Amino acid sequence: MSETRSKARHRRRRTTLAAGVPLALTAAGVLAYGNTPGMFGADARQTVSATTAAAAAPAWAADVADGFASVNALGQNGTYGGRDGKTVTVTTLADLEKYATATEPYVIVVAAAINMNPVGKEIKVASDKTIVGQGTSGQIVGGGFFLGQGVHNVIIRNLTIRDSYQGVWNDKDNDFDGVQMDGAHHVWIDHNDLRRMADGLIDSRKDTTYVTVSWNKLSDNNKTFGIGWTENVTASLTIHHNWFRDTEQRNPSTDNVAQAHLYNNYLEDVSGTSINSSYGNYSRGSTKMVLENSYFQGMKNPVQKDSTAAIVQRGNVFSGTSGRNESGGTAFDPKSYYSYTLDNAADVPALLRSGTGPRSSLGVTDTVSTKAAVAATTITVAKDGSGQYTSVQQAIDAVPAGNGSRVVIAVKPGTYRETVKVPSNKPHVTIQGTGASRKDTVITYDNAAGTPKPGGGTYGTSGSASVTVEADDFQARNLTINNDFDEARNQSLSGHQAVALRTAADKVFLDGVIVNGDQDTLLLDTAAKDRLGRVFVTNSYVTGNVDFIFGRATAVIDRSVITLKKRWDGSSAGYITAPSTAAGRKGILINRTTVNGDVSAGTFYLGRPWHAGGDASLDPQTTVRESTLSAAVRSAPWTDMGGFSWKDDRFAEYRNTGPGSGSASGDRPHLTDSQAADQEVADWLGDWTPTAS
Structure with a gap:
């Protein structure tokens, strides 16, 4: 910012977990600073209604059930769904029903919200099927699935199944279930979000057996x-x-x-x-x-x-x-x-x-095995010269201006000491680390706001970024973006703000990354004051100590870890967010995320209002909901900034847990249930469903 301021447990799949994994990310199937093979596809693909892939299925399609669904019985050896069949992607009710009722095995990827017609419709699923939501975009609205007598080897996974409720709480007329099983066997229901059905969310009836229901x-x-x-x-x-x-x-x-x-x-x-x-x-x-x-x-x-x-x-x-x-x-x-x-x-x-609930890493097809459906261009970067380019910026420079389709810049492991900028005329770019861990591929530099520029002057806060994204529909996966400016060695320098990543675009998707710095780590900006800029960060780490998630974008930090760091002198004190939201816009939403770090108890604020340039018309907003807060969070978690009171802006919590959470008070406002219903991830993202590509 330009304003001067004071300086994981149970294992059910083949996933190998790294030591020291935060509990929240272990549950999500995400490694600490890493990922399982196939979790983030190396390339991109186009999604169209009922696209098919005859080649090998993506890695998650080989996942098998645990518990009783894994037991060999009734002629069925465990539960593996449609892994032996083709993978198809559907966005319509007709296509979903076509493949779910087919006699041959299928992996069916639901890539949109599909409305059941009529309301209450339950698709009659046949044996040997995997029905999986694509990331968090797969929804079944107003109905569900029916598995009848003898149906077996079915996986229903990573979907939101919702809203067949007809307004009668104890409804005895409408048998509208999310998943109904009558005499089925070997069924795995995993990582779904089921809610508001007219009857049961799940009904297991009439001797249905060898069923596992997990992480829903x-x-x-x-x-x-x-x-x-x-x-x-x-x-x-x-x-x-x-x-x-x-x-x-x-x-x-x-x-x-x-x-x-x-x-x-x-x-x-x-x-x-x-x-x-x-x-x-x-x-x-x-x-x-x-x-x-x-x-x-x-x-x-x-x-x-x-x-x-x-x-x-x-x-x-x-x-x-x-x-x-x-x-x-x-x-x-x-x-x-x-x-x-x-x-x-x-x-x-x-x-x-x-x-619990849908994961952004599941249901995402691996285009290495579906190249026939891929329209993306892949550019490789390797420091050792084995790629097309030796620097990330060289690869971005090679992207044609006004490109109309996805360009994936596949960056091999190594530390790339450079500043990177994706200009506004190069949309649809993905920067993808190709290592086994997100720590393997690092983009880093050490500019700070007060660092002298070669041509005179200083970089300023926004100019200090190691990586700057000004192009819409940008994605980054499986890498670290770092600013390693050394505050201790530069105490004589005025301006210690040092941005790792600055986004100034719409539809920016960060999945499985580390964004690391101290002061002003992640700048969530927009292209202009009157422009919308949406950012979705998931399965990621953001680290820092002073206002290190800040800016005027409409941004979601979802199912991630926010790690608090001590200051350069070893002291513990800081602020997590500093939104500068325009009135009438959504600001920063921290959702189902863990806040931790090796800092002293009661030393960090959740946020403070940044009225950039003293602009009183701004209405900064941070909401922290359903997250786990460490003892580092102050009991009065919000504070003023630059002469502006946080109480005049929009700061609230909802159902947080952990030693840093606290009861509602005048110093700690909580949302009501009705208010929280209007402050969910979908309210922030609007018509955009982030999908890995």
Whole structure:
């Protein structure tokens, strides 16, 4: 800025986790400063309705279920969905239904919000299918899926399934479910967001068995997850790492289930809302349930059983619960069927708030295996001369002005000490590190605001950036962008603001990156005061100490880690955000993110208002919601700046957790549920759905 200021647990797939991974990113399947092979595609592709790929499927399509869905039985060896078939991308109801009901195997990538017609429609899914949302863009609106008798080997993953609700809370007329299974087997329901259905979010009925339900968010519903509707006692289900939030009943209820293994789930009845829990986990009939290391918060009757059922409880946490909490009888040993590792129950709320629901890295097709559908140009950069260019800027210079399609600059591992600028006349550029870790490819420089320019004057804050992006539809993945200006050695220099990355464009997507600096690390700007500039940062790290996420853009920091750093002299003090939002615009949204760092307790503010140039017409905004805050955050987390009071602008929190969170007060405003409903990621991004390409 130009204004002078004071100076992770459970493993269920083949993913290898690095040591020291923050818990929030471990849950998301993201490595600390790294990524699994195939998580971020090396190239880009065009998405069209029902595009097909006959070559090898992307890496995530080979993921297989854990839990009971992994057990070999009934002629089926585990659950792997449509991995042996073609991968198709759909954006229409007709195409989704065509491939979901086909007899041959398919991996079906849902790349848009698909509205069911009529409302309540449930597509009859056939065996050997994977139905997966593309990043966070795949939605099923007003209906769901039906898996009938004998249907098997189905994966439903990474989707938002929502809104068949017809306005009647205890609806007995409309059987509109999100996923209904009647006599199916070997089904994996994973990383979905299910909410507001007329009946169940998930119904597992009529001897449906060998099912695993994992890492889903289930919310805002009455009859949430029912299991049973049978006299037989044959079903086996694993339900783990699911977040049940404001759901009244069936969380789940299990009726005549031979083996029900529930672990590391989070059941939350949020106080002050219109939805009140009736009960939590319920074991009925001849059910045998093992319930381990789950967390129950505010639930009424959190665990209950009838006289003929069994519940074995181990290691669960109950906070603010009331009513029945029961156990008794004998059950079974889950480890005699499959292996698993429990997370600590105390960690479950933070783990699941950040880790459940759709992931931006899933459902993204790998264009190395779909080159026939690719219109992108790839340019390679390597310091050792093995690429087309030896510097990133050389590759950008080679992009033709006014390019109409994606250009991927694939940068091989190494440290590239240079300043990089993507000019406004070169849209659709992706800079992609090709190493195994995002630490392997580093773009860095050490200019600061007060650094003298060769032609006279100084760089100023915005000019100090190591990487500057002025072109719309820019993407960066799997790399580090750094400013390594040394404050300790330059105390005589006036102006220590040192930007690592400056964005001044619309539709900027940063996925799996590290943006590292001290003061003014990440400048989220716009091309002009009257221009919209949207930025979406996910699965990433941003580090710094003073106003290190700042600017006038409409920006989302989603499911990431914000790491607080000490100052050059070893002291702990700082500010995370400094928005300079125009009135009527959205500012900075920090969503389902972890704030941590090796700094002293109570020394960092969440933010302060930057009225750039003393402009009183600005209306700075930061919202921090559903995030985990370390003890470093002050109990009064907002402060004034430059003579402007934060209380005159827009600063708020919503349902944060961790030792740095706190109750609502005059110094700590919280959003109401209705206010929060208008401050979600989609409200920030509008008609833009960030998709890796």
